Amino acid sequence: MRKEDLNLSLIVSCQPVPDGAMDGAIFVSGFARSALAAGARALRIESSTYVAAVRAAVDAPIIGIVKRDLDDSPVRITPFVVDVEALADAGADIIAFDATDRPRPATIEALLAAIKARGLLSMADCSCLDDARRALAAGVDFVGTTMSGYVSGPEPVDPDIALIAAMRQLTPYVIAEGRIRTPEQAAEAVCAGACAVVVGSAITRTEHVTSWFHDAVSAAFSQREAATLAIDIGGTKTLAALVRGTQILAEATILTSREAGPDAWLAAMAEQTSSWKGQYEQVGIAATGLIREGCWSALNPATLAIPDDYPLVAQASKLFGKPAFAVNDAQAAAWGEYRFGAGNNEDTVFLTISTGIGGGVVVNGRPLLGLAGHFGLLRAPTDGQSPLEDVVSGRWMAAKATASGHPIEAPEIFEQARRGETWAQAIIARSAARVALLCRDIQMMFAPKRIVMGGGIGLAPGYLEAVRAQLTELPHHLAPHLVAASLGPRAGIIGASDLAGRHR
Numbered sequence: 001m002r003k004e005d006l007n008l009s010l011i012v013s014c015q016p017v018p019d020g021a022m023d024g025a026i027f028v029s030g031f032a033r034s035a036l037a038a039g040a041r042a043l044r045i046e047s048s049t050y051v052a053a054v055r056a057a058v059d060a061p062i063i064g065i066v067k068r069d070l071d072d073s074p075v076r077i078t079p080f081v082v083d084v085e086a087l088a089d090a091g092a093d094i095i096a097f098d099a100t101d102r103p104r105p106a107t108i109e110a111l112l113a114a115i116k117a118r119g120l121l122s123m124a125d126c127s128c129l130d131d132a133r134r135a136l137a138a139g140v141d142f143v144g145t146t147m148s149g150y151v152s153g154p155e156p157v158d159p160d161i162a163l164i165a166a167m168r169q170l171t172p173y174v175i176a177e178g179r180i181r182t183p184e185q186a187a188e189a190v191c192a193g194a195c196a197v198v199v200g201s202a203i204t205r206t207e208h209v210t211s212w213f214h215d216a217v218s219a220a221f222s223q224r225e226a227a228t229l230a231i232d233i234g235g236t237k238t239l240a241a242l243v244r245g246t247q248i249l250a251e252a253t254i255l256t257s258r259e260a261g262p263d264a265w266l267a268a269m270a271e272q273t274s275s276w277k278g279q280y281e282q283v284g285i286a287a288t289g290l291i292r293e294g295c296w297s298a299l300n301p302a303t304l305a306i307p308d309d310y311p312l313v314a315q316a317s318k319l320f321g322k323p324a325f326a327v328n329d330a331q332a333a334a335w336g337e338y339r340f341g342a343g344n345n346e347d348t349v350f351l352t353i354s355t356g357i358g359g360g361v362v363v364n365g366r367p368l369l370g371l372a373g374h375f376g377l378l379r380a381p382t383d384g385q386s387p388l389e390d391v392v393s394g395r396w397m398a399a400k401a402t403a404s405g406h407p408i409e410a411p412e413i414f415e416q417a418r419r420g421e422t423w424a425q426a427i428i429a430r431s432a433a434r435v436a437l438l439c440r441d442i443q444m445m446f447a448p449k450r451i452v453m454g455g456g457i458g459l460a461p462g463y464l465e466a467v468r469a470q471l472t473e474l475p476h477h478l479a480p481h482l483v484a485a486s487l488g489p490r491a492g493i494i495g496a497s498d499l500a501g502r503h504r
């Protein structure tokens with residue numbers, strides 16, 4: 001074989017991670033055959049055993065090496081003349097050896113003499129231009145950049161393209177090798193003058209390649225899951241939390257000073273959370289009322305008197321110095337339950353039944369925003385005039401109880417019903433019947449996989465069952481699947497935080 005006749009072009013180094021899962025003749029031969037089938041012209045194989053195994057399977061040129069860890073020399077690649085002999089016996093065409101200027105058991109001249117005596121070609125694995133000069137002077141056929149970056153200091157990340165170009169000034173027989181991980185780098189090596197390019201880890205060290213992807217994916221996840229300042233502005237109190245994923249890292253609650261207005265509410269939050277500054281990358285706001293294109297308006301001024309079209313997102317971004325996203329509180333909770341709670345990442349309609357009624361819809365992996373899901377404002381089936389929440393909610397229950405001579409709040413009504421009070425049971429049953437009708441209509445409109453029920457009334461013992469009981473008559477394919485919310489009062493915070501991360 002004459003070096004002038006060889007067109008090595010792409011050489012694949014098949015050296016599995018020692019003692020790794022792919023360390024075996026069957027894998028090495030498999031990698032070698034796949035590489036040749038896909039266009040590689042030659043192989044670089046470690047150990048006489050693997051050279052023999054691959055020789056039996058392919059005709060392509062093989063560069064053989066033996067790797068050893070010696071106590072008295074840092075030279076690892078083919079340090080002994082007996083290694084040359086074993087590789088030649090196994091069927092190598094080219095024998096590569098460490099050509100660095102370090103203490104070594106056999107001289108470069110001795111190794112070269114043994115290689116030539118067997119009629120084979122030689123490759124000097126160099127760390128620098130001087131190594132190449134000496135090896136060429138001794139009569140080596142090819143010089144490689146193999147050892148660049150591996151004789152001192154930390155291992156570089158990129159291939160040594162400059163060394164390829166410098167070696168090319170000495171000889172046309174330069175083989176680029178070491179840390180060539182992408183097709184672009186391989187092409188760059190050719191442009192720098194290499195007659196052939198060796199690619200190893202990027203093709204045949206599955207463990208290494210997987211760890212590169214793993215590191216990149218992990219870093220992207222940490223970036224994506226950077227903490228969020230989440231704020232849930234309600235009619236009576238505002239909850240703020242530092243959230244990562246579903247994890248609440250810190251939390252603070254302040255009463256919403258109803259008369260103060262949105263500037264003051266935000267300022268109070270900024271003051272309350274000032275010690276968290278620097279710990280979050282974005283702000284997610286869940287708020288009662290209507291939010292459209294970052295602007296906030298009241299739908300029911302009795303809950304919170306928000307001026308029309310208050311620029312909530314713009315103000316929050318300015319105040320907290322981070323990108324902000326805002327969404328209605330029930331829509332935020334719907335998203336939280338969909339992603340991390342009872343919605344199970346399938347089409348979900350969330351209903352919160354408490355002092356009022358709120359809701360949110362998630363279809364095809366997207367939350368419906370703006371006005372969508374404000375089910376409490378649908379017309380009541382009773383008179384077609386009042387909002388539905390006025391004939392269903394905790395407020396309505398308490399008013400009914402008072403009218404029947406029992407001036408108590410909703411939780412107490414549930415307690416009385418449990419004790420067998422028929423008047424209390426009747427109030428709950430009427431509310432539940434109206435919510436059942438709503439669920440039936442929701443099923444017709446969105447056909448969600450689940451309707452997730454939350455809120456103080458929705459989750460009160462027996463209420464969900466009472467709603468379900470009203471739906472048993474429906475044919476199977478029309479019946480909604482009702483489930484209890486699972487994230488509790490923090491669903492809004494968690495949902496707003498996740499949505500803020502997605503809208504950055």
Ligand SMILES: CC(=O)N[C@H](C=O)[C@@H](O)[C@H](O)[C@H](O)COP(=O)(O)O
Nearest residue numbers: 013146150177178179180199200201
């Ligand atoms: C320095 C040393 O011992 N290099 C060895 C030489 O055979 C191998 O470990 C490398 O995998 C080979 O050079 C190919 O390089 P890369 O796997 O970076 O494509």
